Amino acid sequence: MNWFQQNRWLGTFLIVFGICTLLGLFFLFSGKSGFEEASARFNDAAVERGRLERVDPFPTDDNYRKMKVHLENYRTALDKFKEKLKTHVVSIAPLAPNEFQSRLRQAMLAISDKARANKVKLPDNFHLGFDEFTAALPDTAAAPLLGQQLAQAELLMNILIDARVDSVTAFQRKPLTEQHGAAAAAIPAPALGRKPAAAAATGRKLVERGIVDLAFMSSPSVARKVLNQIAGSNQQLYVIRTLHVRNEQEKGPRRESTEAGASTAALKPIPSGSIKFIVGDEHIEMSARIETIRLTF
The missing domain is CATH 3.30.70.60 (Ribosomal protein S6/Translation elongation factor EF1B)
Known part of the structure; x- marks a missing residue:
C-alpha cells in the first residue's frame, strides 16, 4: 500500500476505473439478456404471422353453426318485415x-x-x-x-x-x-374514356x-x-x-272599425246568435x- 500512499491520485483513478468497468459489464449483460428476450418475442410473432398468412381464415365449427343460425333468423325477420311493408x-x-x-x-x-x-x-x-x-x-x-x-x-x-x-x-x-322509356332508351351512351352517370352505378x-x-x-x-x-x-x-x-x-280587422263597432254594440242589446268571432273562424x-x-x- 506504499505506492497508494505515495501516489493517491493514481490509486483513486484505478479504483474509480474498476468500479466503472464493473458497472459497464453489468449493463452489458443486462442489455444482452433484454435483447435476447425481445428477439425471441419477435421471432415468435414472425412465425405466427407467417402461419396466419398461410392458413385460410375460417371460424370454428361451433361459431360457424351459430353464425348460420343468426343469418337464418335475420333472413326470416327481414322477409317478415318486407311482407309487412307490402301490406301498407x-x-x-x-x-x-x-x-x-x-x-x-x-x-x-x-x-x-x-x-x-x-x-x-x-x-x-x-x-x-x-x-x-x-x-x-x-x-x-x-x-x-x-x-x-x-x-x-x-x-x-x-x-x-x-x-x-x-x-x-x-x-x-x-x-x-x-x-318515357323510349326517350330514355334513345339517350346515347357515354363516349369512350368518360365515366357513366353515378345514378347508373347505384343499381336497382x-x-x-x-x-x-x-x-x-x-x-x-x-x-x-x-x-x-x-x-x-x-x-x-x-x-x-x-x-x-x-x-x-x-290581414285582421282594422282597429278603428273594431273599436267603433264595440262602442256601438255597447249601446245596443246583443241578440242571441249574432256574435261574430274575429279569430278561429x-x-x-x-x-x-x-x-x-x-x-x-
Whole structure:
C-alpha cells in the first residue's frame, strides 16, 4: 500500500476505473439478456404471422353453426318485415293500356260523384293528374305502374273528400320515368374514356317515389284531420315532404272599425246568435308535396 500512499491520485483513478468497468459489464449483460428476450418475442410473432398468412381464415365449427343460425333468423325477420311493408303499399296488378284507361274513367266518375255528395269543389277538367291519358293510351310496360299510381291518387282524394274540405284547388302528378322509356332508351351512351352517370352505378333501387302536388281550402281542424289521415294511412305509405299554409284572411280587422263597432254594440242589446268571432273562424289554403312510396322488392 506504499505506492497508494505515495501516489493517491493514481490509486483513486484505478479504483474509480474498476468500479466503472464493473458497472459497464453489468449493463452489458443486462442489455444482452433484454435483447435476447425481445428477439425471441419477435421471432415468435414472425412465425405466427407467417402461419396466419398461410392458413385460410375460417371460424370454428361451433361459431360457424351459430353464425348460420343468426343469418337464418335475420333472413326470416327481414322477409317478415318486407311482407309487412307490402301490406301498407298498393300492389301492382297486371293491367293492359285500355284497361287502365277504363279504370281512369271509372275513378274520375266515382270521385266526381263523391265530391258532389260531400259538397267538395273540384278543379275544372279534373282527371286525377292523368290528363294525358284521357285521350291516349299509355305504354304497355308503364300501364301496371300507372294503375298503382291511380289507386294511390284515389286514396288521397278519398281522404280529402271524406274530411269534407271546402275545395281542392290543385292536384298534379309528376310523370313516372317508365312513361318515357323510349326517350330514355334513345339517350346515347357515354363516349369512350368518360365515366357513366353515378345514378347508373347505384343499381336497382328498393324504394321508388312518386310525387303528387296538391292544394286545398278548408278549416284548420279539417286540415289537421287530412294531414293525420295521410301520414297514418294503412293502405298506402305517404311521405309529406313539404307543406305550405296560407290564411284566407291575411290581414285582421282594422282597429278603428273594431273599436267603433264595440262602442256601438255597447249601446245596443246583443241578440242571441249574432256574435261574430274575429279569430278561429277563418279558413286556410294548404299546399303540400306528397311522396307515394313504391316498393320494388
